Amino acid sequence: AQSVTQLGSHVSVSEGALVLLRCNYSSSVPPYLFWYVQYPNQGLQLLLKYTSAATLVKGINGFEAEFKKSETSFHLTKPSAHMSDAAEYFCAVTPRGWNNAGNMLTFGGGTRLMVKP
Amino acid sequence: DTGVSQDPRHKITKRGQNVTFRCDPISEHNRLYWYRQTLGQGPEFLTYFQNEAQLEKSRLLSDRFSAERPKGSFSTLEIQRTEQGDSAMYLCASSPTGQGAPNEQFFGPGTRLTVL
Numbered sequence: 376a377q378s379v380t381q382l383g384s385h386v387s388v389s390e391g392a393l394v395l396l397r398c399n400y401s402s403s404v405p406p407y408l409f410w411y412v413q414y415p416n417q418g419l420q421l422l423l424k425y426t427s428a429a430t431l432v433k434g435i436n437g438f439e440a441e442f443k444k445s446e447t448s449f450h451l452t453k454p455s456a457h458m459s460d461a462a463e464y465f466c467a468v469t470p471r472g473w474n475n476a477g478n479m480l481t482f483g484g485g486t487r488l489m490v491k492p
Numbered sequence: 493d494t495g496v497s498q499d500p501r502h503k504i505t506k507r508g509q510n511v512t513f514r515c516d517p518i519s520e521h522n523r524l525y526w527y528r529q530t531l532g533q534g535p536e537f538l539t540y541f542q543n544e545a546q547l548e549k550s551r552l553l554s555d556r557f558s559a560e561r562p563k564g565s566f567s568t569l570e571i572q573r574t575e576q577g578d579s580a581m582y583l584c585a586s587s588p589t590g591q592g593a594p595n596e597q598f599f600g601p602g603t604r605l606t607v608l
Contacts, residue, residue, distance in 0.1 A: 379534075381534075384532070407593060407594055411599075416601065417601055418495075418496065418583070418585075418598075418599035418600050418601045418602065419535070419583070419585075419599040420599070421596045421597075421598075424594075424596070426593035426594075427593065465534050465535070467534075469594055477523070477540050477542070477547055477548050478523075478587075478594035478595075478597075479525065479537040479540060479548060480525075480527075480535070480537065480597065481537070482534030482535050482536070483534050484532070484533055484534050485532075485533070485534050
């Protein structure tokens with residue numbers, strides 16, 4: 376069974392600093408990979424997804440993530456944090472293949488990003 | 493379109509009672525998913541529908557849980573004889589059906605269940 380690990384349940388950065396949120400997956404075949412953001416009292420919103428094109432994926436709000444097969448990683452970055460980026464971030468995967476027609480997502484435990492003024 | 497909606501947003505119940513939640517997906521979406529999120533954890537898949545057919549159920553979905561999507565539009569999730577361990581946020585998501593790479597799942601705001 377595949378799994379997703381997000382290192383660091385809480386990350387704190389200063390406004391304007393680099394944001395780096397880590398995600399590692401475990402599956403023999405690289406899955407489809409996603410990053411979602413969850414603001415308080417709101418549903419999860421897709422930031423970006425990796426399917427099979429470029430390994431560097433750009434998303435909304437200035438976020439991007441790089442797929443590295445050798446490291447089984449899909450870390451999320453943003454060059455300069457903004458106060459409005461404070462939220463919970465979830466990495467998720469769904470396996471490739473004919474037997475996953477439903478594309479159910481497996482989520483990591485989440486990382487809460489705090490941005491200090 | 494207003495996105496995925498869920499009702500109620502909050503539900504407090506006593507142990508042993510039955511509860512039912514409703515999800516209204518984005519109107520043109522064939523697929524509808526239910527996930528459960530406990531405090532401090534990521535969402536966990538419960539079940540999904542393709543139109544009115546329930547095609548997959550997680551082992552997390554005990555016999556006390558039942559989900560329906562009778563006309564392929566809205567869905568209900570019922571929990572019978574609630575237990576304190578059922579306390580969680582119940583999330584609904586919908587997506588269109590497509591070929592190849594998965595389409596985005598759009599999530600509702602969730603129903604927070606507290607079992608006393």
